[in-house]
Amino acid sequence: MSISAPGSIWLVGCGNMGAAMLRRWIAAGIDPASVTAIDPYTAAVPDGVTLLRQAPADGAPDVLVLAIKPQQLGAMPPLGGPGTLLISILAGVEEATLAARFPVRAVVRAMPNLPVSIGKGVVALHGAQADAAARATADLLMAPLGRVEWLADEGLFHIVTALSGSGPGFVYRFIDALAQAGTALGLPEDQALRFAIATVEGAAALADGAGAGPAELADRVASPGGTTRAGLDVLDRDAGLMRLVRETLDAAARRSAELAEAARNA
Numbered sequence: 001m002s003i004s005a006p007g008s009i010w011l012v013g014c015g016n017m018g019a020a021m022l023r024r025w026i027a028a029g030i031d032p033a034s035v036t037a038i039d040p041y042t043a044a045v046p047d048g049v050t051l052l053r054q055a056p057a058d059g060a061p062d063v064l065v066l067a068i069k070p071q072q073l074g075a076m077p078p079l080g081g082p083g084t085l086l087i088s089i090l091a092g093v094e095e096a097t098l099a100a101r102f103p104v105r106a107v108v109r110a111m112p113n114l115p116v117s118i119g120k121g122v123v124a125l126h127g128a129q130a131d132a133a134a135r136a137t138a139d140l141l142m143a144p145l146g147r148v149e150w151l152a153d154e155g156l157f158h159i160v161t162a163l164s165g166s167g168p169g170f171v172y173r174f175i176d177a178l179a180q181a182g183t184a185l186g187l188p189e190d191q192a193l194r195f196a197i198a199t200v201e202g203a204a205a206l207a208d209g210a211g212a213g214p215a216e217l218a219d220r221v222a223s224p225g226g227t228t229r230a231g232l233d234v235l236d237r238d239a240g241l242m243r244l245v246r247e248t249l250d251a252a253a254r255r256s257a258e259l260a261e262a263a264r265n266a
Protein backbone atom coordinates (compact mmCIF):
# COMPACT_ATOMS: atom_id res chain seq x y z
CA MET A 1 0.00 0.00 0.00
CA SER A 2 1.41 3.39 -0.96
CA ILE A 3 -0.04 6.65 0.33
CA SER A 4 0.89 10.30 0.15
CA ALA A 5 0.84 12.60 3.15
CA PRO A 6 -2.36 14.56 3.77
CA GLY A 7 -0.34 17.78 4.11
CA SER A 8 2.08 18.52 6.93
CA ILE A 9 2.21 16.21 9.95
CA TRP A 10 3.52 17.05 13.42
CA LEU A 11 4.14 13.92 15.49
CA VAL A 12 4.34 14.94 19.15
CA GLY A 13 6.03 12.13 21.07
CA CYS A 14 8.22 9.72 19.15
CA GLY A 15 8.60 6.86 21.63
CA ASN A 16 7.51 3.24 21.23
CA MET A 17 4.19 3.90 19.48
CA GLY A 18 4.96 7.20 17.80
CA ALA A 19 8.10 5.75 16.22
CA ALA A 20 6.27 2.53 15.24
CA MET A 21 3.60 4.51 13.36
CA LEU A 22 6.18 6.81 11.79
CA ARG A 23 8.27 3.88 10.49
CA ARG A 24 5.18 2.37 8.90
CA TRP A 25 4.07 5.67 7.32
CA ILE A 26 7.48 6.16 5.74
CA ALA A 27 7.49 2.56 4.50
CA ALA A 28 4.02 3.15 3.02
CA GLY A 29 5.28 6.07 0.95
CA ILE A 30 4.63 9.18 3.03
CA ASP A 31 7.26 11.80 2.17
CA PRO A 32 9.51 12.12 5.27
CA ALA A 33 9.86 15.83 4.47
CA SER A 34 6.18 16.31 5.33
CA VAL A 35 6.73 15.03 8.89
CA THR A 36 8.08 16.95 11.89
CA ALA A 37 8.70 14.85 15.00
CA ILE A 38 8.62 16.81 18.24
CA ASP A 39 10.26 15.02 21.13
CA PRO A 40 12.74 16.32 23.72
CA TYR A 41 14.41 12.95 24.26
CA THR A 42 14.02 10.54 21.30
CA ALA A 43 17.39 9.44 19.93
CA ALA A 44 16.72 9.52 16.20
CA VAL A 45 14.03 9.70 13.53
CA PRO A 46 13.98 8.24 9.99
CA ASP A 47 16.04 10.05 7.34
CA GLY A 48 14.32 13.15 5.99
CA VAL A 49 12.04 13.64 9.00
CA THR A 50 12.62 16.92 10.86
CA LEU A 51 13.27 16.43 14.58
CA LEU A 52 12.53 19.30 16.95
CA ARG A 53 13.17 19.18 20.69
CA GLN A 54 10.18 21.40 21.38
CA ALA A 55 7.11 22.51 19.45
CA PRO A 56 7.49 25.60 17.24
CA ALA A 57 6.20 28.77 18.90
CA ASP A 58 3.88 29.47 15.96
CA GLY A 59 2.43 27.80 12.91
CA ALA A 60 0.19 24.75 12.78
CA PRO A 61 0.23 21.49 10.82
CA ASP A 62 -2.52 19.94 8.76
CA VAL A 63 -2.39 16.87 11.02
CA LEU A 64 -1.24 16.89 14.64
CA VAL A 65 -0.59 13.39 15.97
CA LEU A 66 -0.36 13.20 19.74
CA ALA A 67 1.70 10.23 20.97
CA ILE A 68 2.97 11.35 24.37
CA LYS A 69 1.99 9.64 27.64
CA PRO A 70 -1.44 10.65 28.98
CA GLN A 71 0.31 11.98 32.10
CA GLN A 72 2.31 14.41 29.90
CA LEU A 73 -0.80 16.10 28.49
CA GLY A 74 -0.87 18.80 31.17
CA ALA A 75 2.51 20.15 30.01
CA MET A 76 1.43 20.51 26.36
CA PRO A 77 1.01 23.98 24.84
CA PRO A 78 -2.21 24.51 22.86
CA LEU A 79 -0.84 23.27 19.54
CA GLY A 80 -2.76 23.29 16.26
CA GLY A 81 -4.93 25.77 14.43
CA PRO A 82 -8.33 26.18 12.79
CA GLY A 83 -7.34 23.91 9.88
CA THR A 84 -5.70 21.17 11.97
CA LEU A 85 -6.93 17.62 12.42
CA LEU A 86 -5.79 16.28 15.80
CA ILE A 87 -5.31 12.51 16.04
CA SER A 88 -4.62 11.34 19.59
CA ILE A 89 -3.50 7.85 20.59
CA LEU A 90 -3.43 8.65 24.32
CA ALA A 91 -4.98 5.89 26.39
CA GLY A 92 -8.05 7.09 28.23
CA VAL A 93 -7.92 10.76 27.21
CA GLU A 94 -11.32 11.78 25.88
CA GLU A 95 -12.23 13.80 22.78
CA ALA A 96 -13.85 16.53 24.90
CA THR A 97 -10.66 16.86 26.99
CA LEU A 98 -8.59 17.18 23.81
CA ALA A 99 -10.99 19.61 22.13
CA ALA A 100 -10.89 21.85 25.21
CA ARG A 101 -7.06 21.97 25.16
CA PHE A 102 -6.21 22.21 21.46
CA PRO A 103 -7.67 24.88 19.12
CA VAL A 104 -8.13 22.48 16.20
CA ARG A 105 -10.72 21.89 13.49
CA ALA A 106 -11.45 18.28 14.41
CA VAL A 107 -10.42 15.58 16.90
CA VAL A 108 -10.12 11.88 16.14
CA ARG A 109 -9.12 9.42 18.84
CA ALA A 110 -7.21 6.33 17.81
CA MET A 111 -6.14 3.26 19.75
CA PRO A 112 -3.40 1.40 17.86
CA ASN A 113 -1.21 -1.43 19.10
CA LEU A 114 2.46 -2.21 18.72
CA PRO A 115 2.23 -4.55 15.68
CA VAL A 116 1.30 -1.48 13.60
CA SER A 117 5.07 -1.24 13.09
CA ILE A 118 4.83 -4.18 10.67
CA GLY A 119 1.39 -3.29 9.28
CA LYS A 120 -0.33 -5.99 11.34
CA GLY A 121 -1.75 -3.85 14.10
CA VAL A 122 -5.28 -3.02 15.16
CA VAL A 123 -6.43 0.60 15.11
CA ALA A 124 -9.77 1.65 16.58
CA LEU A 125 -11.00 5.15 15.68
CA HIS A 126 -13.69 7.52 16.91
CA GLY A 127 -14.45 11.18 16.32
CA ALA A 128 -17.87 12.39 17.39
CA GLN A 129 -17.37 15.85 15.86
CA ALA A 130 -15.14 14.78 12.94
CA ASP A 131 -16.59 15.51 9.51
CA ALA A 132 -16.22 13.27 6.45
CA ALA A 133 -12.95 14.95 5.38
CA ALA A 134 -11.39 14.47 8.82
CA ARG A 135 -12.48 10.84 8.91
CA ALA A 136 -11.08 10.26 5.41
CA THR A 137 -7.71 11.72 6.46
CA ALA A 138 -7.64 9.52 9.56
CA ASP A 139 -8.52 6.47 7.44
CA LEU A 140 -5.76 7.32 4.97
CA LEU A 141 -3.10 7.61 7.69
CA MET A 142 -4.18 4.53 9.60
CA ALA A 143 -4.72 2.20 6.63
CA PRO A 144 -1.03 1.13 6.34
CA LEU A 145 -0.99 0.18 10.04
CA GLY A 146 -3.27 -2.87 9.91
CA ARG A 147 -6.92 -3.58 10.69
CA VAL A 148 -8.72 -0.24 11.07
CA GLU A 149 -12.27 0.01 12.42
CA TRP A 150 -14.41 2.90 13.67
CA LEU A 151 -16.10 2.52 17.04
CA ALA A 152 -19.80 3.26 17.40
CA ASP A 153 -19.31 4.87 20.82
CA GLU A 154 -16.33 6.61 22.41
CA GLY A 155 -16.99 4.76 25.69
CA LEU A 156 -15.89 1.53 23.98
CA PHE A 157 -12.28 2.80 23.98
CA HIS A 158 -11.76 1.51 27.54
CA ILE A 159 -12.52 -2.05 26.40
CA VAL A 160 -10.65 -1.77 23.10
CA THR A 161 -7.62 -0.33 24.87
CA ALA A 162 -7.63 -3.37 27.17
CA LEU A 163 -8.26 -5.92 24.39
CA SER A 164 -6.20 -4.81 21.40
CA GLY A 165 -4.19 -1.84 22.71
CA SER A 166 -2.72 -3.72 25.67
CA GLY A 167 -3.46 -7.12 24.09
CA PRO A 168 -0.02 -7.71 22.57
CA GLY A 169 1.44 -7.44 26.08
CA PHE A 170 -0.91 -10.16 27.30
CA VAL A 171 -0.19 -12.38 24.28
CA TYR A 172 3.57 -11.99 24.88
CA ARG A 173 3.03 -13.23 28.44
CA PHE A 174 1.21 -16.30 27.03
CA ILE A 175 4.01 -16.95 24.53
CA ASP A 176 6.51 -16.68 27.35
CA ALA A 177 4.48 -19.09 29.49
CA LEU A 178 4.29 -21.62 26.62
CA ALA A 179 8.02 -21.38 26.03
CA GLN A 180 8.96 -21.56 29.71
CA ALA A 181 6.71 -24.57 30.26
CA GLY A 182 8.31 -26.29 27.26
CA THR A 183 11.74 -25.53 28.64
CA ALA A 184 10.79 -26.78 32.11
CA LEU A 185 9.66 -30.05 30.53
CA GLY A 186 13.01 -30.50 28.77
CA LEU A 187 13.13 -28.62 25.43
CA PRO A 188 16.15 -26.40 24.72
CA GLU A 189 15.17 -22.82 25.70
CA ASP A 190 15.73 -21.20 22.28
CA GLN A 191 13.85 -23.96 20.47
CA ALA A 192 10.92 -23.76 22.90
CA LEU A 193 10.64 -20.01 22.26
CA ARG A 194 10.81 -20.43 18.46
CA PHE A 195 8.08 -23.09 18.57
CA ALA A 196 5.89 -21.02 20.92
CA ILE A 197 6.07 -17.93 18.69
CA ALA A 198 5.43 -19.91 15.48
CA THR A 199 2.51 -21.75 17.11
CA VAL A 200 0.77 -18.53 18.17
CA GLU A 201 1.45 -16.91 14.79
CA GLY A 202 0.13 -19.92 12.83
CA ALA A 203 -2.92 -20.45 15.06
CA ALA A 204 -3.92 -16.76 14.75
CA ALA A 205 -3.41 -16.74 10.98
CA LEU A 206 -5.53 -19.88 10.62
CA ALA A 207 -8.31 -18.49 12.83
CA ASP A 208 -8.56 -15.40 10.60
CA GLY A 209 -10.93 -16.41 7.83
CA ALA A 210 -11.27 -20.05 8.93
CA GLY A 211 -15.08 -19.79 8.89
CA ALA A 212 -15.15 -21.33 12.36
CA GLY A 213 -14.91 -19.79 15.82
CA PRO A 214 -11.99 -20.40 18.17
CA ALA A 215 -13.94 -22.93 20.25
CA GLU A 216 -14.61 -25.07 17.16
CA LEU A 217 -11.01 -24.72 16.02
CA ALA A 218 -9.83 -25.91 19.46
CA ASP A 219 -12.09 -28.93 19.07
CA ARG A 220 -10.52 -29.64 15.67
CA VAL A 221 -7.11 -29.79 17.34
CA ALA A 222 -8.37 -31.97 20.18
CA SER A 223 -8.67 -35.61 19.14
CA PRO A 224 -11.06 -37.48 21.46
CA GLY A 225 -9.05 -39.00 24.27
CA GLY A 226 -5.92 -37.28 22.98
CA THR A 227 -3.23 -34.91 24.23
CA THR A 228 -4.97 -31.58 23.50
CA ARG A 229 -8.12 -32.56 25.42
CA ALA A 230 -5.97 -33.47 28.41
CA GLY A 231 -4.41 -29.99 28.29
CA LEU A 232 -7.68 -28.13 27.57
CA ASP A 233 -9.23 -29.83 30.60
CA VAL A 234 -6.63 -28.02 32.71
CA LEU A 235 -7.23 -24.59 31.06
CA ASP A 236 -11.02 -25.05 31.31
CA ARG A 237 -11.11 -26.28 34.93
CA ASP A 238 -13.38 -23.88 36.86
CA ALA A 239 -13.24 -21.64 33.72
CA GLY A 240 -9.75 -20.79 35.00
CA LEU A 241 -8.31 -19.20 31.85
CA MET A 242 -11.59 -17.37 31.04
CA ARG A 243 -11.71 -15.89 34.53
CA LEU A 244 -8.07 -14.84 34.47
CA VAL A 245 -8.41 -13.12 31.09
CA ARG A 246 -11.66 -11.43 32.13
CA GLU A 247 -9.98 -10.06 35.26
CA THR A 248 -7.00 -8.97 33.16
CA LEU A 249 -9.15 -6.93 30.73
CA ASP A 250 -11.24 -5.57 33.62
CA ALA A 251 -8.09 -4.23 35.29
CA ALA A 252 -6.78 -2.65 32.07
CA ALA A 253 -10.17 -1.09 31.21
CA ARG A 254 -10.50 0.30 34.75
CA ARG A 255 -7.05 1.88 34.42
CA SER A 256 -8.15 3.48 31.13
CA ALA A 257 -11.12 5.05 32.90
CA GLU A 258 -8.80 6.34 35.65
CA LEU A 259 -6.51 7.92 33.02
CA ALA A 260 -9.56 9.58 31.44
CA GLU A 261 -10.55 11.10 34.76
CA ALA A 262 -7.04 12.28 35.57
CA ALA A 263 -6.78 14.00 32.15
CA ARG A 264 -10.19 15.63 32.63
CA ASN A 265 -8.90 17.18 35.85
CA ALA A 266 -5.34 17.98 34.70
Ligand SMILES: NC(=O)C1=CN([C@@H]2O[C@H](COP(=O)(O)OP(=O)(O)OC[C@H]3O[C@@H](n4cnc5c(N)ncnc54)[C@H](O)[C@@H]3O)[C@@H](O)[C@H]2O)C=CC1
Binding pocket: 012, 013, 014, 015, 016, 017, 018, 038, 039, 040, 041, 042, 067, 068, 069, 070, 072, 075, 089, 090, 091, 111, 112, 113, 114, 165, 166
Ligand atom coordinates in the same frame (compact mmCIF):
# COMPACT_ATOMS: atom_id res chain seq x y z
N1 LIG B 1 3.01 1.36 23.68
C1 LIG B 1 1.88 0.89 23.17
O1 LIG B 1 1.78 -0.30 22.81
C2 LIG B 1 0.70 1.79 23.01
C3 LIG B 1 0.71 3.08 23.47
N2 LIG B 1 -0.38 3.89 23.28
C4 LIG B 1 -0.35 5.28 23.73
O2 LIG B 1 0.73 5.90 23.08
C5 LIG B 1 1.24 6.93 23.91
C6 LIG B 1 2.76 6.80 23.98
O3 LIG B 1 3.08 5.55 24.54
P1 LIG B 1 4.53 4.93 24.33
O4 LIG B 1 5.00 5.23 22.95
O5 LIG B 1 4.45 3.54 24.78
O6 LIG B 1 5.37 5.81 25.37
P2 LIG B 1 6.90 6.24 25.27
O7 LIG B 1 7.29 6.67 26.64
O8 LIG B 1 7.69 5.19 24.59
O9 LIG B 1 6.84 7.52 24.31
C7 LIG B 1 6.48 8.80 24.75
C8 LIG B 1 7.41 9.79 24.08
O10 LIG B 1 7.00 11.09 24.40
C9 LIG B 1 8.16 11.88 24.55
N3 LIG B 1 7.84 13.10 25.31
C10 LIG B 1 7.87 13.30 26.64
N4 LIG B 1 7.52 14.56 26.92
C11 LIG B 1 7.27 15.18 25.73
C12 LIG B 1 6.89 16.50 25.36
N5 LIG B 1 6.65 17.44 26.27
N6 LIG B 1 6.74 16.78 24.05
C13 LIG B 1 6.95 15.83 23.11
N7 LIG B 1 7.33 14.56 23.40
C14 LIG B 1 7.47 14.25 24.70
C15 LIG B 1 9.15 10.97 25.23
O11 LIG B 1 10.49 11.41 25.03
C16 LIG B 1 8.86 9.65 24.52
O12 LIG B 1 9.71 9.46 23.39
C17 LIG B 1 0.57 6.80 25.27
O13 LIG B 1 -0.37 7.83 25.39
C18 LIG B 1 -0.10 5.45 25.23
O14 LIG B 1 -1.31 5.45 25.94
C19 LIG B 1 -1.50 3.47 22.60
C20 LIG B 1 -1.55 2.20 22.14
C21 LIG B 1 -0.50 1.24 22.32
Ligand SMILES: O=C(O)[C@@H]1CCC=N1
Binding pocket: 091, 161, 165, 166
Ligand atom coordinates in the same frame (compact mmCIF):
# COMPACT_ATOMS: atom_id res chain seq x y z
O1 LIG C 1 -0.17 0.47 28.63
C1 LIG C 1 -0.67 1.50 28.17
O2 LIG C 1 -1.17 2.35 28.92
C2 LIG C 1 -0.68 1.73 26.68
C3 LIG C 1 -2.07 1.82 26.14
C4 LIG C 1 -2.33 0.54 25.43
C5 LIG C 1 -1.03 -0.09 25.37
N1 LIG C 1 -0.13 0.59 26.01
